[in-house]
Amino acid sequence: AAANIGVVGLAVMGSNLARNLASREGNTVAIYNRTPAKTEELVGAHPEAGFVSTATYEEFAASLVKPRAAIIMVKAGAGTDAVIDALVNVFEPGDIIVDGGNALFTDTIRREKAVRATGINYVGMGVSGGEEGALLGPSIMPGGSDESWVTLGPILKSIAAVAEGEPCVTHVGHDGAGHFVKMVHNGIEYADMQLIAEAYDLIRRGTGRTPAEIAEVFAEWNRGELESYLIEITAEVLRQVDASTGTPLVDIILDQAGAKGTGAWTVQTALDLGVPVSGIAEATFARSLSSHPEQRSVSRDLPGPQDDLTVDDVDAFIEDVRLALFASKIVAYSQGFDEIRAGAAQYGWSIDLGAVSKIWRGGCIIRAQFLNRIADAYAETPDLPVLLTAPYFVEALGRAQDAWRRIVSTAATAGLPSPAFSSSLAYYDGLRADRLPAALIQGQRDFFGAHTYKRIDKEGTFHTLWSGDRTEIEAEDTH
Numbered sequence: 347a348a349a350n351i352g353v354v355g356l357a358v359m360g361s362n363l364a365r366n367l368a369s370r371e372g373n374t375v376a377i378y379n380r381t382p383a384k385t386e387e388l389v390g391a392h393p394e395a396g397f398v399s400t401a402t403y404e405e406f407a408a409s410l411v412k413p414r415a416a417i418i419m420v421k422a423g424a425g426t427d428a429v430i431d432a433l434v435n436v437f438e439p440g441d442i443i444v445d446g447g448n449a450l451f452t453d454t455i456r457r458e459k460a461v462r463a464t465g466i467n468y469v470g471m472g473v474s475g476g477e478e479g480a481l482l483g484p485s486i487m488p489g490g491s492d493e494s495w496v497t498l499g500p501i502l503k504s505i506a507a508v509a510e511g512e513p514c515v516t517h518v519g520h521d522g523a524g525h526f527v528k529m530v531h532n533g534i535e536y537a538d539m540q541l542i543a544e545a546y547d548l549i550r551r552g553t554g555r556t557p558a559e560i561a562e563v564f565a566e567w568n569r570g571e572l573e574s575y576l577i578e579i580t581a582e583v584l585r586q587v588d589a590s591t592g593t594p595l596v597d598i599i600l601d602q603a604g605a606k607g608t609g610a611w612t613v614q615t616a617l618d619l620g621v622p623v624s625g626i627a628e629a630t631f632a633r634s635l636s637s638h639p640e641q642r643s644v645s646r647d648l649p650g651p652q653d654d655l656t657v658d659d660v661d662a663f664i665e666d667v668r669l670a671l672f673a674s675k676i677v678a679y680s681q682g683f684d685e686i687r688a689g690a691a692q693y694g695w696s697i698d699l700g701a702v703s704k705i706w707r708g709g710c711i712i713r714a715q716f717l718n719r720i721a722d723a724y725a726e727t728p729d730l731p732v733l734l735t736a737p738y739f740v741e742a743l744g745r746a747q748d749a750w751r752r753i754v755s756t757a758a759t760a761g762l763p764s765p766a767f768s769s770s771l772a773y774y775d776g777l778r779a780d781r782l783p784a785a786l787i788q789g790q791r792d793f794f795g796a797h798t799y800k801r802i803d804k805e806g807t808f809h810t811l812w813s814g815d816r817t818e819i820e821a822e823d824t825h
């Protein structure tokens with residue numbers, strides 16, 4: 347036994363993670379892949395890594411020092427279960443099996459429970475940053491037991507991205523907490539991308555600027571409070587010219603957005619938890635809408651406004667869009683962190699929200715300056731019920747809200763879809779409202795289903811005898 351860490355699954359993510367591990371002082375990496383040719387290929391291509399190559403699970407286990415630790419990087423689903431079963435057979439109590447794939451957190455909870463029964467530790471670990479992150483330094487979100495963190499902590503810190511001197515990894519919480527947080531990270535990513543896309547669309551249609559010119563706008567924004575990886579790459583994509591046609595690439599790409607399902611998981615989970623993540627939901631649905639050509643083709647002639655959007659003061663309009671983007675982005679992150687808080691409460695995880703925001707500052711797709719402000723907010727008030735009520739965000743929203751409202755109303759008047767901008771604003775105004783029409787909904791529910799209601803002026807649960815004499819009675823609480 348010579349290796350302190352193993353990797354099972356040597357497709358692009360596993361290979362890169364194994365190479366990243368091997369490149370760090372103190373690590374010796376055992377590798378295994380179901381198809382042995384891939385293992386040999388990796389060893390041949392990277393002799394500098396000093397991999398311990400293994401061809402069977404027995405050999406793999408024998409090559410690891412105890413407590414053994416192995417990271418699984420295979421296709422999520424049945425492949426993961428197959429590898430877990432194989433590792434459980436050759437590992438011993440106290441050893442650690444880590445799933446670094448994109449598992450649904452409820453699968454991770456199930457697997458952790460089953461593996462724990464054997465005395466082996468099971469860690470569901472979110473890994474963000476794609477292929478490049480895996481190789482050079484990802485943002486890592488491990489769940490699992492405290493015991494496993496003792497062994498894994500130093501290894502993961504050695505390979506994680508570094509942001510402002512701190513490694514982008516923290517022990518998020520027990521069992522499925524890591525995969526839960528990774529899921530929400532992806533949901534926030536969906537929202538952020540949709541918001542940027544809406545901003546681009548409004549500028550393009552409102553000002554007639556070319557993609558290359560709009561790239562300069564994003565490059566400028568990237569020097570201010572919106573500084574982030576996604577804004578940076580947006581400028582790169584907008585600048586790109588298609589070699590075969592000489593047209594901006596963005597005009598050649600088919601406008602149907604794909605999705606691998608993590609956005610949908612975030613929304614489905616939020617619905618189960620009763621947490622409004624409307625920005626993430628709109629972003630997910632916007633991708634669905636884009637991907638139904640048969641619906642879009644029959645809808646093209648639906649009536650819309652006569653006039654195109656015309657903007658008089660282009661610079662002022664672009665600044666309005668920037669502020670609307672910033673405000674909506676604050677909403678999206680606030681909703682995402684709210685979902686993590688609700689998930690933690692539901693599943694009994696103790697999650698340090700400030701630490702989560704810090705590990706997203708490097709390595710991952712949503713890395714941004716802005717995350718420091720989230721860390722500050724939770725450092726000041728760890729149990730903040732709504733992130734966007736932290737002083738920094740209140741100031742920013744105060745500064746942005748007039749522009750935000752102008753942009754949402756301009757878009758609506760001109761018939762330009764801006765689902766994430768407008769739903770974020772509606773959420774914000776919903777939170778601000780003294781009274782919501784939810785009171786009427788309670789009345790309707792009591793009318794047709796005797797679902798009862800509470801009153802603002804006294805304790806208890808009440809029902810009006812709608813089909814009788816319409817007097818009010820005290821009732822059992824039936825929600």
Ligand code: NBP
Nearest residue numbers: 355356357358359380381419420421422425428447448476
């Ligand atoms: P894939 O998701 O394409 O999986 C291929 C790997 O799974 C190969 O090593 C393959 O072995 C192995 N495998 C399969 Br399929 N079924 C297996 C089984 N029954 N037993 C053992 N091994 C099996 O690889 P990837 O794109 O590198 O992604 C790995 C994981 O990382 C996934 O869960 C993915 O969602 C996650 N992830 C990916 C990214 C990204 O940017 N790509 C980012 C973050 C997380 P074989 O060689 O024998 O076929």
